[in-house]
Amino acid sequence: AAGVIQSPRHLIKEKRETATLKCYPIPRHDTVYWYQQGPGQDPQFLISFYEKMQSDKGSIPDRFSAQQFSDYHSELNMSSLELGDSALYFCASSLVPKDTQYFGPGTRLTVL
Amino acid sequence: DAKTTQPTSMDCAEGRAANLPCNHSTISGNEYVYWYRQIHSQGPQYIIHGLKNNETNEMASLIITEDRKSSTLILPHATLRDTAVYYCIVRARFGNEKLTFGTGTRLTIIP
Numbered sequence: 001a002a003g004v005i006q007s008p009r010h011l012i013k014e015k016r017e018t019a020t021l022k023c024y025p026i027p028r029h030d031t032v033y034w035y036q037q038g039p040g041q042d043p044q045f046l047i048s049f050y051e052k053m054q055s056d057k058g059s060i061p062d063r064f065s066a067q068q069f070s071d072y073h074s075e076l077n078m079s080s081l082e083l084g085d086s087a088l089y090f091c092a093s094s095l096v097p098k099d100t101q102y103f104g105p106g107t108r109l110t111v112l
Numbered sequence: 113d114a115k116t117t118q119p120t121s122m123d124c125a126e127g128r129a130a131n132l133p134c135n136h137s138t139i140s141g142n143e144y145v146y147w148y149r150q151i152h153s154q155g156p157q158y159i160i161h162g163l164k165n166n167e168t169n170e171m172a173s174l175i176i177t178e179d180r181k182s183s184t185l186i187l188p189h190a191t192l193r194d195t196a197v198y199y200c201i202v203r204a205r206f207g208n209e210k211l212t213f214g215t216g217t218r219l220t221i222i223p
Contacts, residue, residue, distance in 0.1 A: 004155070033210065042199070043156060045210035056210055090155050097209045100146075103155035 002026055004093050004104030012110045013081050021076040021107045025093030031055070032074040033101060034066060037088040049074055050097045081111045116200045121218040130187040132217050134200030137181040142205045145176060147185045149196040150216075156199065159185065163205075195221045 005024040013019050025032050031050045035043040045058035049068035060066075063081075068074045078085060088108050092101040117135040124130040136145060146161040160167055160174045162183070167174045173186040187194055199216040 031209070035211075042213040042215060043150075043211075045212070048209055050209075058210060088153060092155075092211075094209075098205060100158055100161065101211060102158055103148075105155050106153070108153075 004091055004102055006089075006091050006104040006107050008107060009105065010108050010110075012112065014112055015081055015083065017081050017111075019078045019081060019109060021078070021089050021091075021109070023074045023076070023091030023093075023104060025072050025074070025091075026102060029093035029095050029102075030072055031094045031097045031099075032068055032072065033092040033094075034060075034074070034076050035090040035092065035103075037090065037106075038084075039087070043090060046076070048097075055097060078109075083111050085109060086111045116202055116214050118198070118200055118214065118217045120215065121220070123220050123222055124187075124190045126192060126221050126223050127189055130190040130194065130219060130221070132185040132187075132198050132200075132219065133182065134185070135182045136200070136202050139180050139202050140204075141180075143202050144205055145174065145180075145183050146201045146203050146211070147172070147174065148199045148201065148211070148213075149194075150199070151193075151196040156213075157196075159198075161203075190219075190221045192221050192223065195219060 033048040034046040037043040046060040048056045052068045066076045088106045092103045147159040148156040176183045197216040
């Protein structure tokens with residue numbers, strides 16, 4: 001079965017640079033969620049989208065923004081990167097907002 | 113969402129049943145119990161969920177007590193590939209959609 005696709009899988013950036021992470025949900029899933037997992041920590045919710053509209057927001061820094069496009073893929077844009085942004089970033093999708101979330105393999109972002 | 117309490121770590125012998133407990137004493141009537149696991153920095157993997165009845169799928173069984181204040185995830189025949197961090201998450205059926213991960217249980221399957 002098709003799964004959530006994330007790209008790139010690994011990304012290395014310098015401080016103060018920008019990064020864009022992409023998420024392609026499971027076909028027919030219209031809801032996308034982003035989570036951040038720092039080293040040794042548990043995943044933390046950042047933001048979610050349903051039908052291209054932001055539906056919920058967690059502890060997402062103002063330097064981060066995200067959107068969902070007409071084909072339901074989503075992009076997480078991160079600017080003015082800091083060392084503390086080094087983390088795994090997971091995208092999940094669900095058929096409808098209250099349904100089970102299925103996670104992608106993640107993007108490992110390293111900020112030097 | 114209600115908070116959950118899980119043991120920090122557990123060991124289980126390969127081939128035996130692994131029973132992972134979770135306490136969610138403040139769960140409300142319209143909240144589901146979800147279980148996910150994360151194998152070494154991979155994306156969290158959905159295992160099973162339930163509202164009040166026991167549930168079983170190809171991966172595991174979920175036993176929810178009658179008062180719904182606790183549950184147990186059962187992996188019937190644990191293999192080395194089941195070594196992972198297991199998260200018990202209570203999630204509202206209506207309202208906030210996000211998953212709130214606690215610290216989970218680190219399950220180690222011993223050969």
